[in-house]
Amino acid sequence: MNYHKFDVVIVGSGGAGLMSAMQLAHNSSIAVVSKLYPTRSHTGAAQGGVAAALGNQEEDHWKWHMYDTVKGGDYLTDQDAGAILAQEAIEAVYDLEHWGLPFNRTPDGKIDQRRFGGHTHHFGEGPVRRSCYAADRTGHMILQTMYQQSVKNQVRFFNEYMMLDLLINEGQAVGVVAIDLRDGQLHVFHAKTVVLATGGYGRAWRITSNALACTGDGMAVAYRRGIPLEDMEMYQFHPTGLYKVGILLSEAARGEGAYLLNSEGERFCIRYAPTMKELAPRDMVSRFINQEIAEGRGIDGKDFVYLSVAHLGKEKIDEKLPDITDFARNYLGVEPYYEPVPIQPTAHYAMGGIPTNVEGQVVIDEKNTPLPGLYAAGEVACVSVHGANRLGTNSLVDLIVFGRRAGKHIASKWLPEADFGQLPSDPEQRAREQVESLMGRTEGETQDAIRQELRDVMMDKVSVVRDEQGLSEARAKLVELKDRYSNVRLMDHSRTFNTELMEVIELGNLLDCAEATIAGAEARKESRGAHYRPDYQQRDDVNFLQHTLAYQSARAGEPELRYKPVVITEFEPKERKY
Numbered sequence: 001m002n003y004h005k006f007d008v009v010i011v012g013s014g015g016a017g018l019m020s021a022m023q024l025a026h027n028s029s030i031a032v033v034s035k036l037y038p039t040r041s042h043t044g045a046a047q048g049g050v051a052a053a054l055g056n057q058e059e060d061h062w063k064w065h066m067y068d069t070v071k072g073g074d075y076l077t078d079q080d081a082g083a084i085l086a087q088e089a090i091e092a093v094y095d096l097e098h099w100g101l102p103f104n105r106t107p108d109g110k111i112d113q114r115r116f117g118g119h120t121h122h123f124g125e126g127p128v129r130r131s132c133y134a135a136d137r138t139g140h141m142i143l144q145t146m147y148q149q150s151v152k153n154q155v156r157f158f159n160e161y162m163m164l165d166l167l168i169n170e171g172q173a174v175g176v177v178a179i180d181l182r183d184g185q186l187h188v189f190h191a192k193t194v195v196l197a198t199g200g201y202g203r204a205w206r207i208t209s210n211a212l213a214c215t216g217d218g219m220a221v222a223y224r225r226g227i228p229l230e231d232m233e234m235y236q237f238h239p240t241g242l243y244k245v246g247i248l249l250s251e252a253a254r255g256e257g258a259y260l261l262n263s264e265g266e267r268f269c270i271r272y273a274p275t276m277k278e279l280a281p282r283d284m285v286s287r288f289i290n291q292e293i294a295e296g297r298g299i300d301g302k303d304f305v306y307l308s309v310a311h312l313g314k315e316k317i318d319e320k321l322p323d324i325t326d327f328a329r330n331y332l333g334v335e336p337y338y339e340p341v342p343i344q345p346t347a348h349y350a351m352g353g354i355p356t357n358v359e360g361q362v363v364i365d366e367k368n369t370p371l372p373g374l375y376a377a378g379e380v381a382c383v384s385v386h387g388a389n390r391l392g393t394n395s396l397v398d399l400i401v402f403g404r405r406a407g408k409h410i411a412s413k414w415l416p417e418a419d420f421g422q423l424p425s426d427p428e429q430r431a432r433e434q435v436e437s438l439m440g441r442t443e444g445e446t447q448d449a450i451r452q453e454l455r456d457v458m459m460d461k462v463s464v465v466r467d468e469q470g471l472s473e474a475r476a477k478l479v480e481l482k483d484r485y486s487n488v489r490l491m492d493h494s495r496t497f498n499t500e501l502m503e504v505i506e507l508g509n510l511l512d513c514a515e516a517t518i519a520g521a522e523a524r525k526e527s528r529g530a531h532y533r534p535d536y537q538q539r540d541d542v543n544f545l546q547h548t549l550a551y552q553s554a555r556a557g558e559p560e561l562r563y564k565p566v567v568i569t570e571f572e573p574k575e576r577k578y
């Protein structure tokens with residue numbers, strides 16, 4: 001057995017994983033296990049910025065940021081977490097600045113800030129400049145800055161190691177099992193603490209902004225080990241993905257003044273959201289687009305509308321939005337200096353995930369009982385700070401605030417008390433069986449059709465709009481796909497860099513994440529945030545102001561669902577107007 005022993009094993013080297021590592025680097029042994037080379041993590045694709053009420057451009061207050069987060073989340077946000085997010089965002093952004101992150105600057109040398117959807121001053125009076133940014137490559141800068149600091153602080157990296165299993169023994173997390181992608185060997189990481197920071201699962205949809213690696217591995221592995229997944233039905237579609245390709249055109253464009261046009265050349269957002277217009281939250285703008293298309297005002301009668309940046313002028317486009325305008329040129333052959341860019345909503349962000357408390361500890365039931373030794377942070381986790389809809393630039397804040405809190409809690413509270421738990425006997429068993437059954441099978445279908453059909457059914461039935469009939473069809477399809485998956489066959493049987501093996505395991509993870517998503521959506525008979533049901537158009541606070549917890553059951557497609565209350569401290573649920 002390839003055996004490693006560390007105080008802390010962090011799975012994932014995106015913004016959340018590295019931020020946790022930064023808190024621990026000085027006084028404990030830590031390993032970061034990542035299926036990608038660290039700087040290829042999806043955090044590096046984040047464009048628009050990171051929100052913090054610094055007030056560098058105009059008056060701002062963390063309370064307003066908290067309010068916006070709660071209201072943006074359609075009141076499903078846990079408000080204790082929302083308060084921490086908004087308050088600690090400020091320190092966390094200064095941490096990044098002090099580690100050398102090259103933010104854009106104001107003329108007097110402060111961090112520059114720009115507008116983003118749903119961020120307002122004075123509790124909703126109008127847009128505010130709250131997003132700190134480095135052109136349209138903020139995530140890239142965050143990742144490079146923290147990776148360089150982690151290397152400096154002697155963090156040990158295991159790159160291109162893919163976690164297959166989480167080890168829990170006698171009620172404590174005791175490590176993970178990973179496969180070294182270079183040679184196909186299994187490795188056991190024995191630890192006092194495991195931090196899951198494995199990101200989201202946008203690849204379950206046909207049109208997505210997410211990188212190939214965003215396959216919900218951490219969620220699925222935890223789910224299969226009896227840990228619930230929270231609010232998985234709350235999946236965000238970003239309004240402006242490149243038509244047919246899904247690649248993101250950041251909200252930063254609209255923050256800088258870009259607007260959306262329908263086939264009649266009308267700025268239709270003004271009709272739906274007179275105050276915030278194009279800067280209403282994403283769930284709403286995605287629905288506006290959907291509505292325009294449904295009523296025949298898509299461009300040329302098709303399923304897209306236009307994003308226009310041309311009026312911003314060449315200079316501003318080059319200075320503030322260089323990368324995303326390049327995407328339009330390279331992928332659609334459109335020149336944004338003069339032409340409008342075809343866009344459609346794209347699967348973007350998981351508000352749900354592995355439930356945690358505000359210290360990043362994974363909690364496993366309605367009473368928020370922590371599972372000792374297990375933490376989660378970033379998109380894989382559900383604190384729940386984004387509720388039913390995340391505001392733009394609030395994910396990077398989530399990574400740095402709750403990644404930081406998890407790391408600090410481990411260092412100050414958990415490690416001083418904790419011992420290494422016993423590994424279970426034969427710790428590799430489940431991972432070995434998973435790999436060997438795939439490697440050994442010579443009959444059966446290959447992964448391609450299963451993957452495509454999953455992505456199609458999620459896109460067609462479980463996207464911006466979902467209803468009873470579509471969801472029940474999606475569940476039936478999922479059960480069929482899971483059954484077919486249990487006989488999936490590889491064409492490549494080598495042990496060296498077997499990317500087909502990796503993809504097939506990822507596909508299994510996507511199927512599990514989709515299962516929890518569909519079940520949660522079917523049971524939530526209301527419309528709230530990203531979860532819009534034409535058959536239940538109203539938000540129903542009497543019955544559904546609560547978080548869904550989905551536990552995997554023996555029956556495919558039918559996880560056990562439980563519910564836990566939302567934490568409300570000061571903002572009583574109201575109707576959302578923008």
Ligand SMILES: Cc1cc2nc3c(=O)[nH]c(=O)nc-3n(C[C@H](O)[C@H](O)[C@H](O)COP(=O)(O)OP(=O)(O)OC[C@H]3O[C@@H](n4cnc5c(N)ncnc54)[C@H](O)[C@@H]3O)c2cc1C
Nearest residue numbers: 012013014016035036043048049163199378379393395396
């Ligand atoms: C195109 C795009 C633009 C965005 N722009 C913004 C923005 O401007 N502002 C904002 O706030 N948010 C933005 N977001 C959202 C935000 O970037 C993500 O939610 C966030 O970066 C997720 O970070 P993370 O650390 O949780 O995970 P990731 O950065 O996705 O990292 C996941 C890590 O886990 C590892 N991993 C995964 N599975 C395994 C496994 N089985 N074994 C080992 N390692 C594993 C990967 O190697 C990787 O290192 C954007 C997202 C996208 C897709």
